[in-house]
Amino acid sequence: MTAITLLVGSVYGGALLTAREIREQLEEEGHEIRIFEKPELADLTSNDRPILVCTSTTGQGEVPPDLLPFYLDLKDQMPMQQGRPFGVIVLGDSSYGDTFCGAGDLMEEAFLEVGARKVGETLCIDALETMEPETVAVPWVRSWIRELP
Template sequence: MAAIRILTGSVYGGALQTAKTVKETLTLEGHHVSLLETPSLEDITDNDDALLVCTSTTGQGELPPNLLPFYIDLKDQLPQQPGRPFGIIVLGDSSYGDTYCGAGDLMEEVLYETSARKVGDTLKVDAMEILEPEAEASKWVKQWVKEI
């Protein structure tokens, strides 16, 4: 079974609720899962757990305030994570056009810069089409975890 750290970014609670559902899904399958609501670099530099980012997108494709300090530290310090598996679940609204799910793109880019290894495709949950992101994420994560 895998050890997984879920890094959450949420403003109104949708991404956090999605992350909690994903944690429950993975835990029921026997995985060891940590849910980090305000992640820091120390949360990822003292272990080699798989990383799963579950975030909403704010403003013009930006990260939520609780995930932003982690992102900035990661980008500034670039602690190398060679081969570390990661995945992205991002909530957004396609009516924002080019910035749709931009927070997921930002996290993916910075994790690649640390030499982490992306597993599977990013799950982009469009608020214009999907009313229950938890259900979509729960289905997606069952496949994702098989690939790590």
């Protein structure tokens, strides 16, 4: 089975609840999911597991405060992650227009800059359409895992 590092950025708890549901359901299937609620760069550099980011978007398409230090360190220190697989789940509200799910775009860009390899398409979950994001996220993660090398 697969071992995954799950980095979470949450403002009001939706992304965190989604990440916890992902962990609960996938661990029942034999996968190992390690959640980092306030990730640090060492959480990334201390292992070579695939990375899954589950984040909400705040303000005008920004990374949430609990994920922001990790994001800034990743951009500043640029620890190379050549070929390391990653995926992104981002929660947002489409009524914000151009900034909808912007935190996911920022995280994707940061990981690509350090040489990581994106697996699958980013899952953007719109709060106006989906009241329980985990109902969409869990099946997406199952599919994402099947695409991992």
